[in-house]
Amino acid sequence: MITLSVPARLPARRYLAGAIVAAWVLGHALLAGRDTLALGGAELTPLHEGVNEAWDTVDDNRNSNPFFLYFVNYIRLILDESVKFVQALISQPSFGRPVPVLGWLGVVALAAAVTYIFGNIRVALLTVAGFVSFGLLGLWAESMDTLALTLTAVAYSLAVGIPLGVWAGLSGRFNRFVTPVLDFMQTMPTFVYLAPLTLFFLIGPASATIATMIYAIPPAIRITAHAIREVSPVTLEASSSLGATSAQSLRHVRLPLARRTIVVGVNQTIMAALSMATIAALIDAPGLGKTVLKALQTLDIGAAFNAGLAIVIMAVVLDRATTAASHRVETQRRTGRLRSVFFRRVEVAVALGIAAVLGYLSYTYVWAAEFPAGANIGSYVRRAADAASVWVQDSLSGFTDALKNVITYGLLNPFESLLAGSPWWLVFAVGVGMAALVGGTRAAIIAAAGLAALIGLGLWQDSMVTLAATLVATILVMALGVATGVWIGRSDRADAVLRPVLDAGQTMPAFVYLVPILGLFGPTRFTAIIAAVVFAAPVAIKLVAEGIRGVPPATVEAARSAGSSSWQLITKVQLPMARGAVALAANQGLIYVLSMVVVGGLVGAGALGYDVVAGFSQHQLRGKGLAAGLAIVVLGIVLDRARVRPRPERTDSG
Amino acid sequence: MAIRRIGVVAGAVLVLAGCGGAKVGEAPSAAPGTGAAGSAAACGTLNLAINPWVGYEANAAVIAHVAEKNLGCTVVKKDLKEEVAWQGFGTGEVDAVVENWGHDDLKQKYIQEQKTALEAGLTGNKGVIGWYVAPWMAAKYPDITDWQNLNKYAELFKTSESGDKGQLLDGDPSFVTNDEALVKNLKLDYKVVYAGSEAALITAFRQSEKEQKPIIGYFYEPQWFLSELKLVKINLPAYTAGCDADAAKVACDYPLYELDKVVSKKFADSGSPAYTLIKNFSWTNDDQNLVAKYISEDKMTPAEAAAKWAADNEAKIKTWLPAS
Numbered sequence: 001m002i003t004l005s006v007p008a009r010l011p012a013r014r015y016l017a018g019a020i021v022a023a024w025v026l027g028h029a030l031l032a033g034r035d036t037l038a039l040g041g042a043e044l045t046p047l048h049e050g051v052n053e054a055w056d057t058v059d060d061n062r063n064s065n066p067f068f069l070y071f072v073n074y075i076r077l078i079l080d081e082s083v084k085f086v087q088a089l090i091s092q093p094s095f096g097r098p099v100p101v102l103g104w105l106g107v108v109a110l111a112a113a114v115t116y117i118f119g120n121i122r123v124a125l126l127t128v129a130g131f132v133s134f135g136l137l138g139l140w141a142e143s144m145d146t147l148a149l150t151l152t153a154v155a156y157s158l159a160v161g162i163p164l165g166v167w168a169g170l171s172g173r174f175n176r177f178v179t180p181v182l183d184f185m186q187t188m189p190t191f192v193y194l195a196p197l198t199l200f201f202l203i204g205p206a207s208a209t210i211a212t213m214i215y216a217i218p219p220a221i222r223i224t225a226h227a228i229r230e231v232s233p234v235t236l237e238a239s240s241s242l243g244a245t246s247a248q249s250l251r252h253v254r255l256p257l258a259r260r261t262i263v264v265g266v267n268q269t270i271m272a273a274l275s276m277a278t279i280a281a282l283i284d285a286p287g288l289g290k291t292v293l294k295a296l297q298t299l300d301i302g303a304a305f306n307a308g309l310a311i312v313i314m315a316v317v318l319d320r321a322t323t324a325a326s327h328r329v330e331t332q333r334r335t336g337r338l339r340s341v342f343f344r345r346v347e348v349a350v351a352l353g354i355a356a357v358l359g360y361l362s363y364t365y366v367w368a369a370e371f372p373a374g375a376n377i378g379s380y381v382r383r384a385a386d387a388a389s390v391w392v393q394d395s396l397s398g399f400t401d402a403l404k405n406v407i408t409y410g411l412l413n414p415f416e417s418l419l420a421g422s423p424w425w426l427v428f429a430v431g432v433g434m435a436a437l438v439g440g441t442r443a444a445i446i447a448a449a450g451l452a453a454l455i456g457l458g459l460w461q462d463s464m465v466t467l468a469a470t471l472v473a474t475i476l477v478m479a480l481g482v483a484t485g486v487w488i489g490r491s492d493r494a495d496a497v498l499r500p501v502l503d504a505g506q507t508m509p510a511f512v513y514l515v516p517i518l519g520l521f522g523p524t525r526f527t528a529i530i531a532a533v534v535f536a537a538p539v540a541i542k543l544v545a546e547g548i549r550g551v552p553p554a555t556v557e558a559a560r561s562a563g564s565s566s567w568q569l570i571t572k573v574q575l576p577m578a579r580g581a582v583a584l585a586a587n588q589g590l591i592y593v594l595s596m597v598v599v600g601g602l603v604g605a606g607a608l609g610y611d612v613v614a615g616f617s618q619h620q621l622r623g624k625g626l627a628a629g630l631a632i633v634v635l636g637i638v639l640d641r642a643r644v645r646p647r648p649e650r651t652d653s654g
Numbered sequence: 655m656a657i658r659r660i661g662v663v664a665g666a667v668l669v670l671a672g673c674g675g676a677k678v679g680e681a682p683s684a685a686p687g688t689g690a691a692g693s694a695a696a697c698g699t700l701n702l703a704i705n706p707w708v709g710y711e712a713n714a715a716v717i718a719h720v721a722e723k724n725l726g727c728t729v730v731k732k733d734l735k736e737e738v739a740w741q742g743f744g745t746g747e748v749d750a751v752v753e754n755w756g757h758d759d760l761k762q763k764y765i766q767e768q769k770t771a772l773e774a775g776l777t778g779n780k781g782v783i784g785w786y787v788a789p790w791m792a793a794k795y796p797d798i799t800d801w802q803n804l805n806k807y808a809e810l811f812k813t814s815e816s817g818d819k820g821q822l823l824d825g826d827p828s829f830v831t832n833d834e835a836l837v838k839n840l841k842l843d844y845k846v847v848y849a850g851s852e853a854a855l856i857t858a859f860r861q862s863e864k865e866q867k868p869i870i871g872y873f874y875e876p877q878w879f880l881s882e883l884k885l886v887k888i889n890l891p892a893y894t895a896g897c898d899a900d901a902a903k904v905a906c907d908y909p910l911y912e913l914d915k916v917v918s919k920k921f922a923d924s925g926s927p928a929y930t931l932i933k934n935f936s937w938t939n940d941d942q943n944l945v946a947k948y949i950s951e952d953k954m955t956p957a958e959a960a961a962k963w964a965a966d967n968e969a970k971i972k973t974w975l976p977a978s
Contacts, residue, residue: 040834042901056763059744099678198738203747282706284732293733296853297708298878298950366676397865408814511853518857523823523849524815602851604815610848614827619737619759621827 017437024430028422035423037460044624045458051623059199076206083152083205087286091144100144103362103369104135106355107144113355117348119324130317135371138378139288139310146277146287147314149205153212153273158266161217165224165265169258170250175225180637182218186591187636189598190215190279191616192629198283208285215595216273219588223265226584227258263326264546268539270318271506274311275535278509292509301389301515302382308512309381315507316500393519400520408526412472420464424455427464431638443641450638457627457634465607467635469525469600470593473532477589480537482582485544486570489578495545502538510535510599518603528600528609535599536592540585547581548574587640594636608632697727700928701749703739704731707852708878710753712945713777715956717752717935719964720971725927736828740764740916743771749921750774750932754914755781756830765916772922774915774929778936779876781911783829785822785888786873788862792886801840801890808843810868819845823871825855832904833872836890839905844870859883876939878950927976934974941967 039045088094089101102110108131116124134143168175190211201207231254239249255262281289288307295303362368419427428451435447454463488495510531521527551574559573575582601609608628615625700721704714714731721727732739732748740760742748764771787798797803804820811820822844824833833846849855855871856879862869863883873885890907897906915932922929941963948959964971 042831042834059741060768097678103678195735195738195741199741199745202745203732203734203738203742281733282735283738284734290733293706297706297711299853299856300950300953303953364677366678369678393861394864397861405814515853515857518854519861522813522861523847523854523858524813526814601848603854604847604849606815606848606850610827610850613850617735617737617826617828618830619757619763622737 013437017434020430020433020437024418024422024426027426028418031423031426032417032421035425036421037424037455039458039461042621044621045627047456047458048621048623048627051626052620055196055622055626072200075210076201079152079156079201079206079209080204082156083149083209086148086152087145087205089148091141091148091286099366099369101363102359103365104131104140104371105368106359106362108132109355109358109362113351115321115324116351119321119328123320123324126320127317130313133313134310136375136377137306137310137381138373138376139291139307140371142286142288142291142307143310143314146274146289146311149208149212149280149285149287150270150273150277150314150318152205153209153216153276154270156209157213157216157220157269157273160213161220161265161269162224162262165221165262166228166250166255168221168225169228169254178221182222183591183636183640184633185214186218187594187633188214189595189612189629189632190276191598191612192626194279194283195616195622203284205285207283208280211280211283211285212273212276215276216269219268219272220265223268224258224262227261227265228254230261230580231257259326259330261546263322264542266322267319270322271315271503274315274318274507275509277311278511289509292511296511296515299515300382300386301512302384302386304509304512304515305385305389306378306381308508311509312504312507316503319503389516389519392516397520404521404524404526407472407529408524412468412525412529415471416465416468419468420461424460427451435638439641446641447638450634453634454631457631459608459611459624459628459631462607462611462628463631463635466597466605466609466632469529469605469607470532470590470597470635470639473529473536473593473596474586474590476529476533477536477540477593478586480533481540481544481585481589482575484537485541485585486548486574488541489545489548489574490570498541502541505534506538510596514599514603523604525600525605527603528596528605531599531603532593532596535596536589539592540589543581543585543588544578547578547585550581551577590639591636594632597632697721697725697927698924699728699730700926701730701732701742701747703742703748703751704733705736705739705751705753706733708946708950709779709876709942711949711956712942712959713752713779713935715949715960716937716945716963717750717932719957719960720974721928721931723964724971724975725931727926727928736760740771743916743918744768746918746920748918749928750915750917752915752932752935753777753779754916755911761916770919771916772919774917774922774933776936777913777915779913779939779942781874781876781913782887783872783874783908783911784890785833785870786859786885787868787870787888788859789884789886790863790866791868791870799886799888801842801888804870804888805841805843807868811844811870813847815847816845819843820870821845821847823847823849823855823858823869825849825872826852829872829874831872832898832901832908835902835904839903840891859885876942876946878943878946881943881947881951930976931974936974937970941970 084092087100090107091100094100108128111127111131112124115127134140137143164178168178193214194207194211197207197211201210235253235257236249239253240246244252277285277287278289278292281287281293284290288311291307292304292311295301295307358368428448431451432444432448436444454460457463484498488498513534514527514531517527517530521530555573555577556569559569564572597605597609598612599609601607601611601613608631611621611628612625612632615621615623615628700718702714702718704711718729718731721729732742734742734748736751736754736757737760739748739751740757740763743764761771761773765773785801792799795807798807808820811822812818813821815821820843822833822837822842824831824846825848827848827850831846836842837844837846849858849871855873858869858871859873859879860883861867870888879885891905893907893909898904898909915935917929917932945959945963948954948962949956952959954962
């Protein structure tokens with residue numbers, strides 16, 4: 001119901017919307033429970049059975065289609081070899097040696113040298129601390145496996161994603177074409193395509209890399225496109241009036257000006273790739289994800305947290321390193337070269353020289369190759385996390401029960417009852433009417449097509465239950481996102497303190513904190529909502545903060561000198577001017593919430609999430625699982641398209 | 655240049671400092687498997703699927719231990735869900751699944767139709783599926799274990815998820831459930847709520863015992879959690895052959911599952927001694943529970959747990975080995 005919070009253009013529309021809602025509530029009161037199109041947990045529709053059969057057909061004929069097989073095989077080969085090559089360098093015994101080419105000392109030195117050369121000394125020190133902590137947590141080899149897989153997936157994702165993003169930023173038509181595809185990639189639950197992936201790409205690094213890329217490419221494309229489009233038309237006009245060709249203005253104006261936002265895209269790509277580490281472990285992806293899943297089998301919170309912490313540390317290091325690299329380039333662009341070429345060359349040579357020497361040591365000597373087993377604080381971390389989890393579950397559960405009941409009975413149940421308990425035709429009519437009112441004819445058509453698709457997929461009621469939970473979660477995400485985003489955008493100190501927390505929320509595998517929050521809230525829909533908020537709020541917060549920071553300081557100064565209070569400044573100047581960023585935050589927040597629907601299915605959300613999980617686990621339910629995955633995608637597209645869009649402030653540059 | 659020289663000097667110092675350490679490849683521990691090299695040729699590589707539960711891990715760990723130590727195989731463990739593991743029979747990437755719960759549909763597809771897999775006998779473990787309550791409930795309400803009294807207690811099991819009915823907590827989607835049909839056909843005043851994972855189920859039972867919060871749910875044995883909390887099974891109408899033939903009309907308890915092993919046809923035809931080992935492998939629920947306890951409660955790695963069990967059960971292992 002994000003749609004309702006945005007003021008409609010005409011007061012009449014507001015009344016009309018009110019009338020529709022009133023009619024809905026009345027219809028629900030009279031007709032509740034009729035024509036709800038419910039489908040039991042093990043029941044299938046003919047469509048679901050048809051999908052099962054089609055799946056079998058593909059499976060059986062997989063080997064008799066040489067062209068497809070060769071094509072797929074080459075992709076698999078390239079990806080497998082890429083990952084295995086990086087693994088041979090840093091994580092796996094290779095070339096007939098019992099250890100990888102670079103031991104821990106070499107990897108630390110190389111990482112530090114690279115971050116020093118492209119970033120600065122501070123981020124190099126952070127990198128050293130982060131990498132050494134992998135060893136201290138007792139997870140060196142696992143961390144390097146995850147790093148190898150992530151780096152490969154991110155490299156391929158950026159190689160594909162940034163050019164496509166630039167294209168989408170320049171061409172409105174391509175952007176319109178690619179956006180639904182990206183929505184599809186981001187909202188289609190991984191569980192749905194994991195099993196088919198292993199059919200085509202076999203069990204191994206290639207399947208894991210592709211699963212990761214499907215989820216990690218969209219932010220690269222989307223945010224790059226956004227960045228290119230955001231470049232001020234005045235600047236562009238200036239460059240074209242100076243006679244620059246469009247290629248020149250892309251290279252010398254658009255790309256440099258868009259760089260700050262593109263780096264946000266790179267960060268998001270890395271975060272998305274790391275967030276797949278656990279799920280990819282379900283098809284034998286090497287690394288920390290496996291440790292997390294193993295720990296979950298025995299509900300060993302400590303071990304799961306330990307591995308989750310390593311993932312978070314890796315995310316923070318990679319994030320800070322990329323950011324520092326962009327800052328460096330930007331400062332250089334603004335101020336010209338800071339130092340002499342000679343000094344820079346010496347600096348690079350020394351850094352690489354030290355790394356080479358340490359790398360050689362780690363190649364040659366056991367002490368530098370294998371992280372000393374004695375220096376292992378993993379067991380303390382595990383015990384502390386166990387104790388914390390027990391404490392939280394024991395001492396907070398009275399309070400959390402009340403919170404759960406307030407939100408469930410006050411917000412979630414009414415929503416769910418209206419959506420899933422009303423006759424389908426009533427909800428259909430309300431949905432289309434609302435879309436027409438706030439988004440116009442086009443939105444109404446999309447809403448009608450989407451809702452019809454849900455009925456066709458045979459999962460109407462499950463979709464409505466999931467929709468209710470998704471809306472509640474998105475409302476919570478945006479409340480948190482705007483409040484915290486404004487705070488962080490206005491205060492560098494808040495940014496410094498909260499950013500690691502946000503990174504942790506985004507990259508700590510949900511499986512790690514599911515067990516403690518299950519202890520607090522039980523297997524309920526509310527638990528699923530909390531998990532979704534933990535995952536989705538950080539991205540909304542970051543994007544809002546980015547938007548607030550993007551408001552020109554001169555405007556803020558002007559408003560302040562005109563006597564605006566802080567509150568007026570935020571509500572009248574900063575938030576309205578960051579409207580594009582807030583809309584993007586709502587969009588990404590919603591999509592991240594939808595991407596947690598399946599995790600919600602693991603903790604009691606039921607409905608579509610459970611259907612997908614069951615489809616992954618049970619052979620005869622796989623058709624239904626695929627249908628449920630598609631239903632989640634449809635929900636995402638309808639919610640995204642059928643909402644009020646902020647009016648474009650500048651003409652579309654396509 | 656001065657700085658570079660400093661770098662070189664610093665590097666040289668480090669090299670000198672490093673000279674004291676053992677070199678890679680020289681350490682005696684750095685040559686694993688040489689002792690078994692003679693028989694390694696005969697066995698080669700065993701690709702063992704690891705399905706994600708501790709009982710399975712126990713079977714696999716012991717088999718892997720014996721295959722490596724006694725037969726000199728190279729064991730590659732692959733962490734996979736059942737469905738994906740069975741696909742692996744077809745693509746040739748999985749040799750064996752060593753604890754299978756029923757899965758008649760997968761057998762139909764991969765054994766009967768694709769002919770890429772074979773049954774390799776029972777594991778000796780018996781699987782039980784049913785409805786369970788925490789021990790404190792059975793103590794406080796002794797007659798709750800009879801299904802005919804469940805409606806009397808439905809009020810107790812109401813939650814925010816089940817509305818005005820009692821909540822029956824269903825769990826891991828990997829297991830077949832008839833619970834919605836059972837509730838309907840036994841005319842029980844309950845609503846099935848899908849917890850969605852084993853972790854959610856176990857946490858719910860744990861909280862139930864700790865806070866005396868009533869919970870009734872779907873569970874199964876053998877399972878490591880039962881050694882922490884001895885859940886009490888509800889007696890549903892007894893299972894008789896064929897009473898579950900029509901999924902919509904089921905009104906009886908779940909059957910007893912004879913857990914078994916499945917191997918890929920290619921592996922069975924290869925004549926590998928590891929195939930004989932897997933075919934002969936058989937042990938009791940107590941054996942599995944013990945190894946599962948080493949892993950889950952004593953926090954041993956599966957390999958350590960298997961080694962410990964194997965050291966205490968050499969006679970049993972001998973019966974699994976190939977005759978020669």
